Amino acid sequence: EDQVTQSPEALRLQEGESSSLNCSYTVSGLRGLFWYRQDPGKGPEFLFTLYSAGEEKEKERLKATLTKKESFLHITAPKPEDSATYLCAVRNSGYALNFGKGTSLLVTP
């Protein structure tokens, strides 16, 4: 059975304090690992899709990396507007999408 575990559950950072969020996974035939940002009461907003170990993608202050067992979302010099819940999901060989429970990030000024 596919499993996606995100850590930490919650993270509080000072503005400018870089850190990383972790997504550990087990999946039958990875067909993509997805990162989303979700603001309270809103739908998940797509950030990245990674397909193979070693792949990296960047967008502004965010960088996602992938290994065979986990993915990291690195946040460099975060700002208060980066505060949100970050979701990780994996798609398996049967095309089902399984989400982790998310990391709630709070960036304080």
Next chain:
Amino acid sequence: EAQVTQNPRYLITVTGKKLTVTCSQNMNHEYMSWYRQDPGLGLRQIYYSMNVEVTDKGDVPEGYKVSRKEKRNFPLILESPSPNQTSLYFCASSEGATGNTIYFGEGSWLTVV
């Protein structure tokens, strides 16, 4: 603008009263799906559809029905809602089951009393 539109956004209903949550996408996507999001449980897939007239169960299909008669629409039907179906529901779509980007709607808050 790429959009996944859900209606209603907010609904309070009573146990047993049939309801439908509509979902429409304007991107000509083949793949559509429904999720529910509950505190502590994350997003769980209810049903998905690979194309018109092709649907399949996700992780939590009990108590729900779907249909896909047109490519752009994928309604979620609760034939006899119960309080344990109180949740935040999301519709999503992508270009095929292996699409790079999966777009989500804004969510539908459903309360069953």
